[in-house]
């Protein structure tokens with residue numbers, strides 16, 4: 155699929171990709187301007203310090219004039235105070251912008267993901283999407299909140315320092331321009347190797363983590379098969395790999411430090427030597443030479459930093475591209491420009507007319523083959539059929555997760571393709587086969603479809619769903635926390651919560667995918683009562699697995715290979731429809747009493 159390729163495509167390292175976040179920066183113009191002003195002031199102060207240094211040495215020290223010395227030091231102190239204040243403002247605002255924009259991007263991407271049709275998630279690995287939302291945004295946060303500003307700051311410093319160097323001594327500047335690259339190149343080279351090895355170390359550590367996770371998770375199997383000794387050996391090998399990789403990194407790092415010291419001090423010494431001759435010969439003052447060294451160091455630090463953060467910016471460019479790609483994915487199912495309204499109130503008449511549909515990933519296997527079916531308002535219709543007949547697909551299309559390739563689906567006479575999918579869905583309640591329970595309280599789970607419902611309404615819905623019986627026994631009743639995926643509830647209890655949710659949502663159309671899992675007799679009976687209450691006066695489509703259900707509905711549609719092959723009451727179909735009779739004997743569980 156095209157979308158899957160899109161996800162797997164290697165990402166560019168082109169820094170221009172970063173321009174795509176400009177839209178997110180726009181609302182924060184004021185902060186950006188403030189930070190930029192602070193940045194320029196701080197840079198100016200750094201450069202002014204060099205002049206202060208010159209002044210102190212030439213006028214104060216060399217001149218033996220303590221008055222000048224006091225003045226010069228006072229001036230330098232003032233510059234330092236301004237620089238500290240400007241640095242505070244710059245750091246605060248730049249970091250603030252980084253965090254703010256990351257938060258905005260996270261919200262925008264997540265909000266957008268929720269709008270995408272289920273088809274997108276079938277062809278995209280969820281892990282990949284999660285990683286984009288978490289780690290890619292963190293990479294961006296680092297870039298906006300530090301790397302970009304570091305690059306800008308050092309660039310400004312470099313530029314200023316270069317100008318000051320030329321002003322101070324054009325001859326020495328020529329020398330510096332030759333020496334700085336010679337000093338920086340090996341530092342950058344070793345720096346890259348160290349970083350690469352650091353990443354390798356992290357990967358090895360991740361291997362160790364994964365191994366621990368597996369072994370401890372499966373500790374029962376490990377012990378049952380007496381696998382401890384092998385695990386110790388295998389784990390030991392991984393740990394040693396981490397050690398070996400780290401040692402390589404440490405060696406590089408130690409060399410890097412030695413090289414830095416040698417080169418930097420060597421270069422300073424060399425310039426001092428050349429400049430010293432100039433001072434002796436009277437071409438340069440001591441202060442000028444000191445200022446010169448000062449600016450040369452700033453220039454070198456600037457070059458080093460910029461070349462280092464370029465790697466970060468490239469990473470950020472890749473992250474930006476991945477995030478913006480998600481943002482620019484168009485939902486396949488969207489409301490038309492002028493959506494048609496459903497009549498008010500919605501009666502719940504459903505009509506499938508010659509619907510032909512195949513899933514996007516399986517173009518050669520139609521899931522529905524020219525299916526036609528009409529369900530009148532308030533009718534209860536059961537869908538039965540062998541696995542893969544297309545029963546769930548009927549639900550998916552009615553909820554407009556996909557559009558059919560041919561034919562139409564209407565609700566109260568309105569083609570759902572012409573309506574806003576959100577409005578269509580707002581008239582449909584879904585009770586899936588495996589009820590979805592969110593990690594929240596009972597009340598919040600029931601309120602899911604109607605967040606503004608009062609506590610009394612929630613309780614009434616729970617009562618109608620025969621759920622108060624167990625809810626009241628939970629330590630905090632309606633406010634009890636249900637744990638991730640509702641692990642603290644039994645199957646029958648989860649179903650009743652899902653039913654309460656649908657009762658509270660109170661929508662004219664109900665889609666019910668009956669659970670296949672066996673419940674104990676008492677639970678089964680309660681679920682049955684709850685379901686009957688839920689179905690009352692609603693148009694209901696049920697994927698039925700229970701005998702009590704097919705007996706209680708108005709009509710049953712028998713599906714096979716995407717078609718309807720029988721339609722009628724249980725008795726009539728038992729008599730006339732061989733497939734139904736066969737399925738009924740095989741599938742329907744007897745009613746529990």
Ligand SMILES: Nc1ncnc2c1ncn2[C@@H]1O[C@H](COP(=O)(O)OP(=O)(O)OP(=O)(O)O)[C@@H](O)[C@H]1O
Nearest residue numbers: 276513515516521540541542543544545546547548
């Ligand atoms: N997301 C999907 N992508 C591709 N094919 C799918 C998808 N979902 C279902 N199908 C295919 O479409 C056909 C109809 O599936 P559907 O889930 O509607 O059957 P069903 O009658 O509900 O089956 P069951 O009772 O086992 O749930 C099957 O051949 C199935 O393999």
